[in-house]
Amino acid sequence: MTDELSERTFAAVCDMADEAAYAQRTLARASTDLKNDLLLDVAGALEAGAAGIEAANAVDMSEAAAAGMSEGLLDRLRFDAARIHATADGVRNVVSLPDPVGEMVRGRNLPNGMRLNQVRVPIGVVGMIYEARPNVTVDVAALCLKSGNAALLRGGHAARRTNEATLSVIAQVLADHGFASSLVASVDAYGREGATALMQARGHVDLLVPRGGAGLIRAVVDNARVPVIETGAGNCHIYVDASGDLAKALPIVINAKTQRVGVCNAAEKLLVHRAVAEDFLPVVANELSRHGVTIHADDASLAIITAAGIDDLKIVPAEDRDWDTEYLDYEIGIRVVDDLDAAIEHINAHSTGHTEAIVSEDYSAIEEFTQRIDSAVVMVNASTRFTDGGMFGLGAELGISTQKMHARGPMGLEELTTTKWIGYGTGQVRP
Amino acid sequence: MTDELSERTFAAVCDMADEAAYAQRTLARASTDLKNDLLLDVAGALEAGAAGIEAANAVDMSEAAAAGMSEGLLDRLRFDAARIHATADGVRNVVSLPDPVGEMVRGRNLPNGMRLNQVRVPIGVVGMIYEARPNVTVDVAALCLKSGNAALLRGGHAARRTNEATLSVIAQVLADHGFASSLVASVDAYGREGATALMQARGHVDLLVPRGGAGLIRAVVDNARVPVIETGAGNCHIYVDASGDLAKALPIVINAKTQRVGVCNAAEKLLVHRAVAEDFLPVVANELSRHGVTIHADDASLAIITAAGIDDLKIVPAEDRDWDTEYLDYEIGIRVVDDLDAAIEHINAHSTGHTEAIVSEDYSAIEEFTQRIDSAVVMVNASTRFTDGGMFGLGAELGISTQKMHARGPMGLEELTTTKWIGYGTGQVRP
Numbered sequence: 078m079t080d081e082l083s084e085r086t087f088a089a090v091c092d093m094a095d096e097a098a099y100a101q102r103t104l105a106r107a108s109t110d111l112k113n114d115l116l117l118d119v120a121g122a123l124e125a126g127a128a129g130i131e132a133a134n135a136v137d138m139s140e141a142a143a144a145g146m147s148e149g150l151l152d153r154l155r156f157d158a159a160r161i162h163a164t165a166d167g168v169r170n171v172v173s174l175p176d177p178v179g180e181m182v183r184g185r186n187l188p189n190g191m192r193l194n195q196v197r198v199p200i201g202v203v204g205m206i207y208e209a210r211p212n213v214t215v216d217v218a219a220l221c222l223k224s225g226n227a228a229l230l231r232g233g234h235a236a237r238r239t240n241e242a243t244l245s246v247i248a249q250v251l252a253d254h255g256f257a258s259s260l261v262a263s264v265d266a267y268g269r270e271g272a273t274a275l276m277q278a279r280g281h282v283d284l285l286v287p288r289g290g291a292g293l294i295r296a297v298v299d300n301a302r303v304p305v306i307e308t309g310a311g312n313c314h315i316y317v318d319a320s321g322d323l324a325k326a327l328p329i330v331i332n333a334k335t336q337r338v339g340v341c342n343a344a345e346k347l348l349v350h351r352a353v354a355e356d357f358l359p360v361v362a363n364e365l366s367r368h369g370v371t372i373h374a375d376d377a378s379l380a381i382i383t384a385a386g387i388d389d390l391k392i393v394p395a396e397d398r399d400w401d402t403e404y405l406d407y408e409i410g411i412r413v414v415d416d417l418d419a420a421i422e423h424i425n426a427h428s429t430g431h432t433e434a435i436v437s438e439d440y441s442a443i444e445e446f447t448q449r450i451d452s453a454v455v456m457v458n459a460s461t462r463f464t465d466g467g468m469f470g471l472g473a474e475l476g477i478s479t480q481k482m483h484a485r486g487p488m489g490l491e492e493l494t495t496t497k498w499i500g501y502g503t504g505q506v507r508p
Numbered sequence: 509m510t511d512e513l514s515e516r517t518f519a520a521v522c523d524m525a526d527e528a529a530y531a532q533r534t535l536a537r538a539s540t541d542l543k544n545d546l547l548l549d550v551a552g553a554l555e556a557g558a559a560g561i562e563a564a565n566a567v568d569m570s571e572a573a574a575a576g577m578s579e580g581l582l583d584r585l586r587f588d589a590a591r592i593h594a595t596a597d598g599v600r601n602v603v604s605l606p607d608p609v610g611e612m613v614r615g616r617n618l619p620n621g622m623r624l625n626q627v628r629v630p631i632g633v634v635g636m637i638y639e640a641r642p643n644v645t646v647d648v649a650a651l652c653l654k655s656g657n658a659a660l661l662r663g664g665h666a667a668r669r670t671n672e673a674t675l676s677v678i679a680q681v682l683a684d685h686g687f688a689s690s691l692v693a694s695v696d697a698y699g700r701e702g703a704t705a706l707m708q709a710r711g712h713v714d715l716l717v718p719r720g721g722a723g724l725i726r727a728v729v730d731n732a733r734v735p736v737i738e739t740g741a742g743n744c745h746i747y748v749d750a751s752g753d754l755a756k757a758l759p760i761v762i763n764a765k766t767q768r769v770g771v772c773n774a775a776e777k778l779l780v781h782r783a784v785a786e787d788f789l790p791v792v793a794n795e796l797s798r799h800g801v802t803i804h805a806d807d808a809s810l811a812i813i814t815a816a817g818i819d820d821l822k823i824v825p826a827e828d829r830d831w832d833t834e835y836l837d838y839e840i841g842i843r844v845v846d847d848l849d850a851a852i853e854h855i856n857a858h859s860t861g862h863t864e865a866i867v868s869e870d871y872s873a874i875e876e877f878t879q880r881i882d883s884a885v886v887m888v889n890a891s892t893r894f895t896d897g898g899m900f901g902l903g904a905e906l907g908i909s910t911q912k913m914h915a916r917g918p919m920g921l922e923e924l925t926t927t928k929w930i931g932y933g934t935g936q937v938r939p
Binding site: 102105106185187189191193195200201279283284298299302304305306322324325328329331332333336425447448449451452453454455456457458459460462463464468469470480481482483485486495496497498499500501502503504505506507 | 533536537616618620622624626631632710714715729730733735736737753755756759760762763764767856878879880882883884885886887888889890891893894895899900901911912913914916917926927928929930931932933934935936937938
């Protein structure tokens with residue numbers, strides 16, 4: 078990807094980032110009231126301008142349909158009046174969230190009489206590369222503005238007219254409030270080169286968040302010189318322990334697998350303790366089949382499930398690569414494990430570090446599982462689908478971080494800040 | 509640098525990291541008492557083995573001297589009995605620090621009845637690339653072990669025998685406590701390739717911290733696929749405001765510039781408000797001269813200082829590149845500024861984001877400066893030299909982060925952790 082980057086595009090994107098940084102220095106000091114007023118006006122203007130945005134989206138949609146885009150992706154690209162209104166309500170929700178800027182993280186008096194404060198401040202210029210989902214444009218803009226950051230966006234070629242129309246509405250509101258429109262800008266005009274330039278613009282872009290499929294995230298990690306937070310890869314596991322309450326396990330597995338299949342917190346794998354495999358697998362396989370889920374089964378689970386004689390069962394033997402695959406579809410991998418240790422080792426070897434769940438009534442097994450699993454979120458007797466900024470009470474989220482630096486799990490407003498130490502002295506020098 | 513990396517070395521370093529990760533999973537669950545006992549034994553063993561380490565160091569020292577290493581670097585390389593004892597005391601100091609692992613960062617009950625905790629956990633495998641300073645080997649090992657992390661070190665060719673002797677002492681203590689020696693290991697046997705492998709080992713090394721000169725840090729940032737925290741570049745500024753108490757300003761400037769010149773929190777630039785330039789510059793220039801400091805002066809300060817007729821004055825006109833230079837020596841850049849705005853803009857344009865200080869008695873000027881300066885630490889009426897984990901009450905430090913992701917400013921034990929969310933449910937599924 079980097080080979081395609083011309084010096085001219087790189088310089089242009091760095092200039093955009095520098096303009097954004099300049100404007101951000103004013104936003105960084107804006108009061109919460111002022112930022113909330115701005116966001117309420119963004120919400121209102123999106124609704125008032127919905128017809129224009131929808132018209133631009135219609136052109137994007139018909140071009141994408143003509144180019145053979147799949148139904149699922151077309152649905153993701155759609156930004157009609159109903160969705161625009163829902164997105165505007167999302168902006169109003171961001172208004173209702175506490176402002177993290179200025180929060181004192183630590184504060185103490187030093188022995189030498191100095192007063193030392195560590196306070197939250199905005200990060201600066203946040204780059205975001207995502208696939209053609211027009212609502213993300215608004216979500217990211219709202220989260221960045223509320224937390225005092227500028228946003229530099231690469232929103233996907235297929236949604237370029239929709240994003241342009243949306244950003245022009247936001248730009249007008251920024252101008253009305255005396256802010257530069259460079260605070261929320263798009264590099265889409267530079268095509269893929271724009272994305273590459275964002276990755277390379279170290280010293281201009283403070284943080285880059287890719288949000289999308291594994292291929293996108295891999296490309297960003299491989300090419301970025303800017304600090305990156307990886308998001309969204311979710312090969313999530315549910316482990317049903319020997320002590321597990323199967324009456325809880327069944328709805329948890331069905332919910333985590335089928336409530337929505339194309340999302341990163343959907344369950345992709347089910348591990349079942351040998352002691353309950355005979356009891357649980359026929360029941361869960363029957364229910365999965367009724368929901369149209371294809372099962373990729375290891376030898377032990379294949380034997381048990383096949384013997385149950387379930388109608389319309391879709392089952393195939395699991396291959397090695399299944400254990401590392403995020404299906405994002407009506408498919409699940411199932412494996413019988415000998416004990417808790419085997420479950421933990423399987424998960425730590427194959428998980429993407431997003432969310433894993435245990436169904437168990439055994440205190441010690443739960444402690445072992447929650448302590449030893451190395452993922453952003455561990456659920457006990459609950460669906461993996463709860464890993465979500467809204468569900469966690471963080472409000473909206475920029476994405477779900479699956480790495481360990483800076484932010485882990487759902488990224489809300491607080492994760493869009495860094496800190497600054499301020500030492501107040503009276504002439505102290507170091508002895 | 510990357511071109512030099514052979515597949516064989518890369519595979520070997522990845523294997524070392526994976527062994528470290530395996531051992532780290534046990535350490536991650538060790539109690540604070542157990543980790544403290546381990547560290548006390550490390551301190552004792554270093555003192556008991558001081559003669560052997562000192563002997564290895566003597567060989568490193570004579571080889572380095574023969575190769576023409578400068579006095580300053582030779583001093584940094586020296587690890588004699590006195591320094592080994594001081595370093596062992598540093599390990600005991602780490603024992604006395606609170607253990608960050610397990611601290612609950614946030615905790616709440618969700619509306620659906622789930623209990624949600626966010627707790628601190630170790631990061632995993634921490635890579636460190638540093639220049640030939642043997643005490644860093646021990647400091648990093650102690651901080652990583654206390655925070656439940658494994659350490660994979662590249663400690664500089666010149667110190668390789670010293671580091672080998674030190675690590676073998678630590679390995680024995682680890683073994684005595686039933687831990688694998690892979691918990692604290694060195695890639696020095698692979699030379700520069702070992703460093704490159706550390707940078708490339710994404711998925712094996714969780715975090716890489718380069719500590720050293722600008723060239724080292726640049727090379728790491730350019731080549732790393734592993735998440736990196738930049739440390740230690742310090743083009744630190746002191747701004748003396750129109751309202752500044754010059755009786756405080758003088759000792760602060762002299763302390764920040766001369767108390768120790770080779771460190772990242774030493775002052776490198778002095779900006780003086782035009783209103784106090786005639787009063788302050790001759791006084792500070794005279795004192796700087798007495799300390800042997802060469803002044804790189806802009807036109808305005810050059811005129812004022814030269815007119816003062818100071819004996820033995822070392823002064824040269826500043827060039828453009830001076831404003832971006834970290835001297836790490838008895839040199840300082842001085843510039844007269846028209847107002848607070850000009851000072852803030854100069855600093856935000858040229859600073860490395862480490863530490864800046866203002867000397868002022870004006871409330872509004874101090875508020876402007878502390879809010880608008882975009883650096884890890886801002887000091888008010890105090891020396892830049894206070895930016896230090898020990899001085900901040902964080903205990904020992906791994907380095908001083910000058911970037912905004914994950915950690916900013918001195919990195920102590922807390923900055924060597926990430927978090928994990930644990931949700932405790934009773935069968936909840938997502939509606």
